[in-house]
Amino acid sequence: MREALTVEEARAFYDHFGRKQDSQSFYEDAALDDLIAHSAFDSARHVFEFGCGTGRIAEGLFDKHLPPAATYEGVDVSGTMIDIASGRLRRFGERARLWRIDGTDPFSGQSGRPDRVLTSYVLDLLPEAQIAGFVDGCARVLDRGGRLCMVGLTFGRTPLSRVVTAGWRTLFRMSPRIVGGCRPIHLLPFLSKPGWEVVHHRVVSSYGVASEIVVAVKSGD
Numbered sequence: 001m002r003e004a005l006t007v008e009e010a011r012a013f014y015d016h017f018g019r020k021q022d023s024q025s026f027y028e029d030a031a032l033d034d035l036i037a038h039s040a041f042d043s044a045r046h047v048f049e050f051g052c053g054t055g056r057i058a059e060g061l062f063d064k065h066l067p068p069a070a071t072y073e074g075v076d077v078s079g080t081m082i083d084i085a086s087g088r089l090r091r092f093g094e095r096a097r098l099w100r101i102d103g104t105d106p107f108s109g110q111s112g113r114p115d116r117v118l119t120s121y122v123l124d125l126l127p128e129a130q131i132a133g134f135v136d137g138c139a140r141v142l143d144r145g146g147r148l149c150m151v152g153l154t155f156g157r158t159p160l161s162r163v164v165t166a167g168w169r170t171l172f173r174m175s176p177r178i179v180g181g182c183r184p185i186h187l188l189p190f191l192s193k194p195g196w197e198v199v200h201h202r203v204v205s206s207y208g209v210a211s212e213i214v215v216a217v218k219s220g221d
Contacts, residue, residue, distance in 0.1 A: 004127045005181035007077055007103030013180055014078035021054050021081070024121075031151050031204045031211035032057065032120060038200035038215045039116065039149040041065040048114035048141070049074040050106045050134065051122030052098060055085030062092050073110055075101045106134065107141050115146040121211075124152040125181040135190045142218045148196070154212035155184045157203055164208035187214045195220035 005013070014021070041047070042065055049058060052074030062072070072095060076082050082100045089096040099109055117138045123131050138148045156162040165184050172183045191198055191214060200215040 004125060004130075005176050009177070010103075010125055010181050011077045011079075013177060014076075015080040017180065018080045019054060019084060022056055025056070027206040027209035028121060028151075028211070030206040031213055034202055034204055035120070035149055035151050035213045035215065036061070036065060038213070039118070039147055041116065042067065044070050044116045046070065046112045046114045047072045047116045047118060048107070048110060050117065050119040052076050052085045053081050055088035055098075057118070057120060058085065058096065059088050062089070062096070071095045071097075071112060073097045073112065073114070075099055075106050075109070077101055077103050105137065107137050110141065113143060114141060115143060116149060117142060117146070118149045120151040121153065121182065123150060123187065124183060124185050128185075131185075131190055135193075139193075139195055139218060144218055144220065146218045147199075148191075148214075148216045148218070150187055150214045150216075151211055152187050153182050153184045154186060154203055154210050156205065156208070156210040158205050158208075158210075160208040161205040161210040165210060184210070185212075187212050191216045 041061055044066060047061065052058060053076065058072055058074055074085060077100065079100050082098050086098050156165040168179060169183060171178045188201060195218060196216045197219040198214060198216045202213045204211050204213065
């Protein structure tokens with residue numbers, strides 16, 4: 001089975017998908033609410049989001065959770081997503097900064113050292129080696145006590161979600177483009193290296209779609 005779309009394929013898909021990305025909120029919101037509840041964004045100083053999408057999550061953080069002085073940087077491979085998110089976050093002025101990346105090091109253009117790194121429904125598009133590289137990058141940029149906050153598609157644990165998982169994997173085998181390059185993965189094993197303390201782990205199923213939530217604190221230097 002093919003492991004992932006290429007960067008160029010993913011960019012083309014999400015440039016075309018555009019605002020339709022927000023239509024997936026029907027199954028994403030329950031997992032995102034759980035993630036935000038355990039990520040202590042109310043004490044964050046600087047948030048970095050890998051895969052900002054339409055800026056929907058960042059807007060919610062600014063409106064409901066981040067302190068008044070907190071800043072945000074977000075990246076995405078899709079120019080369309082960056083354009084949509086930029087319009088959405090324009091009202092927050094210099095507190096929000098966005099740029100398009102080429103699919104290599106997502107942290108290469110950052111201007112501030114984050115104490116929260118956020119990624120949702122992005123790692124499930126990537127090859128396992130690239131996921132491991134991203135986690136290593138988070139260990140590099142986060143200070144001790146900083147939090148890595150992740151959500152991704154995972155394998156179902158309820159009867160309905162197991163059926164949905166099986167169907168999703170079948171579609172992925174047929175062509176990853178059908179499901180936007182996403183497939184169920186396990187996030188927790190990527191936090192097994194020394195230097196991480198997992199403070200929250202949960203699998204949430206909504207409308208039969210299972211999502212894994214992981215919040216880990218950088219515990220070493």
